[in-house]
Amino acid sequence: MDVWRLAAVDAARAARVLSEVRSATLAGQRTRMAPRPVIGQSWERVLRSGVDPEHDVRAGLLSREELEQRRAASPLRHVLPVLREGLLSVADVPRHIMVVADEDGRVLWREGHPSVLRNADRLGFELGADWREDVVGTNGVGTAAVVRRPVQVFAAEHFVRSHTTWTCTGAPVTDPRDGRLLGVVDVSGPLDTMHPATLAWVDSVAKLAEARLRELHLASLERLRTVAAPVLARLGGRAAVVDRDGWTAAVAGMPYTPRIALPAAPAPGRRWLPALGVCCLEPLAGGWLVRADEEAVPHGDTRIVLDLTRARRWSVAVSSGVGSWSQELTPRHAELLYLLAVHRSGRSAADLAAEVFGDPARTVTVRAEMSRIRRYLGALLEHRPYRFRDDTEVRVVLPNDPRDLLPHSTAPAVRRGRRASTVS
Known part of the structure; x- marks a missing residue:
């Protein structure tokens, strides 16, 4: 039986089939059909983490201050217009909500119809909540973050019983510069909102958000180059101007490299950098001036x-x-x-x-x-x-x-x- 094809035409019946699969699997019994690999593997991880399938978790919400701090620090704040345009402008928006979580699975933004938001509140799917897979079980946010690809979780594919009245589809959003996970964008709603095409839809919007982040990065480097040009023109030797994350805007006396790895907490002064050896870091507006002092790298104590x-x-x-x-x-x-x-x-x-x-x-x-x-x-x-x-x-x-x-x-x-x- 193709439960996904069935779900597209009869969500209630498909949900019943999946409920039987979930109950038998968690009881260690044989089932007439196996869960999808991405779901079965997630259930195995969640069982090892000790999540209770019969009780959801509501503790540990972020305070309003903590929520605002995370929002201000998240690069995803720059692409909210792209996400809203792609996910909240569809015809059946009253039946969905859009959720944006950070790389730690914390829900930073939620938007959608008030009635669906109230349903989400009853599940603990609220602002500041922690939806990591090892905290709340298999779900569109936490599981997508672990497997690093889009995931649709329908009905009893959720690990925790109270979530099985829900369907959610999440896609990771990664930093286009280095592939680092920035967070997950998710579309969720009641069971009858399930559609197989939702997975491709959410993933395509996540890719649009990544493209927008790439545009913003290139624009910021271009602005930094206007600062770098007169600074580098006055210097001799090997030097580079990089942004706060080490991405290179301009170089002098050395081959161009896209990024120079900086210390975890850069500070002015003499530092060792693996790409250049011992360097001097000097702050610039929007970044750093990196001046190579010598060719050597440390030996024996690394x-x-x-x-x-x-x-x-x-x-x-x-x-x-x-x-x-x-x-x-x-x-x-x-x-x-x-x-x-x-x-x-x-x-x-x-x-x-x-x-x-x-x-x-x-x-x-x-x-x-x-x-x-x-x-x-x-x-x-x-x-x-x-x-x-x-x-x-x-x-x-x-x-x-x-x-x-x-x-x-x-x-x-x-x-x-x-x-x-x-x-x-």
């Missing part, structure tokens, strides 16, 4: 920590005698650095292609991603084969449950890592 414990927020941190910095990782970079940390002797491009894609011929893709990683790890990462520098200490921090290792990943080597850790 430590790299790869943190894979927080779903959606993987990071690499580097510390040395001249300072420290951290970089949030995209899903692909998290996979590649995990493999290099496991195999300290190194991996060729073909090895990595086989371990990530299951296809050793995809070396062009691997080399492109490794080139991007080298932009922020610099000389700490060597090639032929790709590996961490021998005199660098590398530590990997893994999730408590090995089955939660990079849950988005379908890479053969990561899957083997989950199984091997579980067995051992």
